Amino acid sequence: MSVVKSIELVLPKDAVYLAGSCIKGQVVLTLNSTLVDPIVKVELVGRGYVEWSEETGASRDYSRDIICNNKADYVHKSKMFPVKDNWLSAGSHTFDFHFNLPPRLPSTFTSKIGHVFYYVQASCMGREHILAKKRMYLWVQGTSDFRRENQSPLFVETEKKVSYNCCSQGTICVQIQMENNTFMPGERVLFTTEINNQTSKCIKTVIFALYTHVQYEGFTPKTERRSRVESCELLRQEANTQIVPFNTTKIVSIFNLPPVLSVSSDMQEGEIMSTQYELVSTVHLPWSLTSVKAKIPIIITSTLLDSDSCQMQEGAGSVSHEQGLPELSAQTSKY
Template sequence: MPVVKSIEILLPKDAVYLAGSSIDGQVLLTLNSTLVDPIVKVELVGRGYVEWNEEIGASRDYSRDVICNNKADYVHKTKTFHVEDNWLKAGSHTFDFHLNLPPRLPSTFSSKIGHVFYFVQASCTGREHILAKKRVYLLVQGTSDLRRQRAVLNPLIVEVEKKISYNCCSQGTICLLVQMDKDTFIPGEKVVFTTEIHNQTNKCIKTVVFALYAHMQYQGFTPSAEHRSRSESSELLRQEANTHITAFNTTKVVSTFTLPLVLSLSSDAQHPEMIATRYELMVTIHLPWSLTNIKAKVPLTIINSPLDSTNYQDSKSQDLLK
């Protein structure tokens, strides 16, 4: 029978930790028998990693695939617990821990190409052998230096007008206007926007799609240390409205998106990161009768400075109560 029956990490369920905040928890160690000279410790680890295959030499007489990758260590802290008299009797033992996350961390993130992850790991070692180990992954929301005041200064209006051909020789114009009171948000916040559609055709517009996209750019290196970059986009949120806008008519649609509680922050273009992010709200009118569509792209900025931490925690609490 092994000496260690189990080792557990006790943390609040589904907690989201803000960069710069503290992690308070317990390590619960259960022994089947007495353990002499144990080392019981807990570690806080944060890492980032990107990797993809890329073809090089395609424009020459040869081509081959190389692996491009990059990695970063964001935090590594260790706390070793004091064991009185250097032995533990059979039964359960509880160890309290308090660990601080550094400020200015990137958010937890995962895709096919890149990952940013954080975990707390507890272990029990006896006579240089690891007897038990447990790892719990954390959700961490990053912070940035950008300030919340930007949100009040930048109302947005995006207008797209397009001439549409249909029924062989018929033509008309559709104008799509998207308006927002601000362009800067924090994770967990509601994004409210108004879409105004002017239908100057003799056809009916039945469907309008609203989607929020994250555009990621990854920075990596080949085995010969040559710099490479790779772009990828993903759809985070999506809504579809059945508008039924009749011919030569105008309709307004007010929509709301609630942002996820954990989001990568918008990146500063002057300081490229291993994983850089930008966000875009896209409003699309599908026109099956003309085999075309109209798109309005609205750039959004996601920030979370320490000044926003109170608003962020309020948004998180309201979301958990739903």
Template structure:
């Protein structure tokens, strides 16, 4: 890199996880081997959503035509000069060799949607540092961060209500020779937070002449909205497999559970071009070529748990006296927004903020050049409750 030995953004909150409205504190660090001429050093804070995909189809003349669909939302874009012209200096400045650290502070706007990296779209938040050099290429460094929007399950209708679904089907071409497959799935509530276990009850009746496989799975559906078209993708999150159901048998599946990993909250509130929903589904699989019987239930994944659930855990661990605030902000607490209802749920374990299971996404964008450095492969981190830690609150 020549004169530039190091160029990076360091956050006071090393996890890089924030709430809407929270203040981001950090510093831009530059290390030089020799003096460098420059016009200005600045930071750009940006939050946006973007969806994009291509669709190829055959037209009436037999030719294949590819269409592009896209849409964008900008939540904020703010530039902050740190040195040089933007600070009232000239446009010809020199930075001596050594390490230089420029502190910064930026308050996120309220009502931002959660960070999300999807198959054909994203909600993304970044800080970009730039050294503007006269008559030469600019140096840039990029630091993504995660925004976790709050979704209080206590404000969501039906979150505490039980839910049930039952479906039946006949196997293809066998409707006159055998009975149907019937599946029933029941949950004691609709609302959960990551770290909780979904405990379920299921009943499967196999009145066919075939052995059927059975499993339940948690999956996410994402709808990306472009200007004239929408696209839906489905991603499996986790599954639990049950033993096969023999012909003529009825099986009851009771008391099993599936723990919810770190995930963005349902709906992606605040974003108009991406929708997220979660489903818990019972699947009965007859032999090929018959299609599976699917029994889905819509669930809500939030960031603040139901009060009734917290009370159940408190009773389990013998806790009755408030000891600590619920859902503290990741990182330094003074700049965190208040959490509605926190005084009623003050015995929660401190949630961690863990990377989600779909792994890293390359966040290099068209505006990034070959000289852009920083964290280009990024994994968002989301709220996760370790309920076993309630036993440590005394």
């Protein structure tokens, strides 16, 4: 029987930590018997990495995939707890800890190519080896300097001439209107789509989607720089409409943003990824084998904390795996 019965981390449930804020928690160590010369430690770790395969060009005299990758270390802090008289008796022992997150961090993120993750890990070591450890992953929301004061309403319009019934033609006009296009994670995105149907056909389906465009930076085994852009659908709504011929319809839509999102950014030197967002309204026209799309850029920002503040957004709710974020979990190991 191991001398360590269990080691647990106590942290607020469903908490979202803002870059620059404070993480407070406890390590609860339960022993089956007396442990001499223990080392009880807690660590805060934040890392990111990207990896993808590229085929060689046709000019090469061989054919194989090139693995492009990159990585970054964002934070690594540790704390060792003092143990009185260098021994712990059987039973439960509680150790308090806190860590200050750096003010500049990317948000928790995962995709098929890239990952940014943060975790707190507690461990107990005897004289020679680790007896037990526990890891808990964290939601961390990155911040940006972008300010959204004095924004004007936005308006985009797309018009397309479509053909149907062999020789018949008409136009479809799609407009998107928004009070502003800058939002923080967890906010509501409210927008109005106006569709002008100047054809003799009925429009039955309109799709609204928020897309994430991520640019990844990596290196080949020969240290050649490579980049790759991947787009994914973050949020989606479908409206079943009956927009009759030669008529105009307005549709008001609302997207509730996840509480954790990568902030909008351009690629900077030394970064492994950057993110852009785009709102798209799509009118499907199966009778003409085409579609009409109106697009508007969306900016995701997050407020910086004061250097001496220690804040945490509690109860922000979980974020599903479908929204492009990892399913956070706790892991316990005994050795």
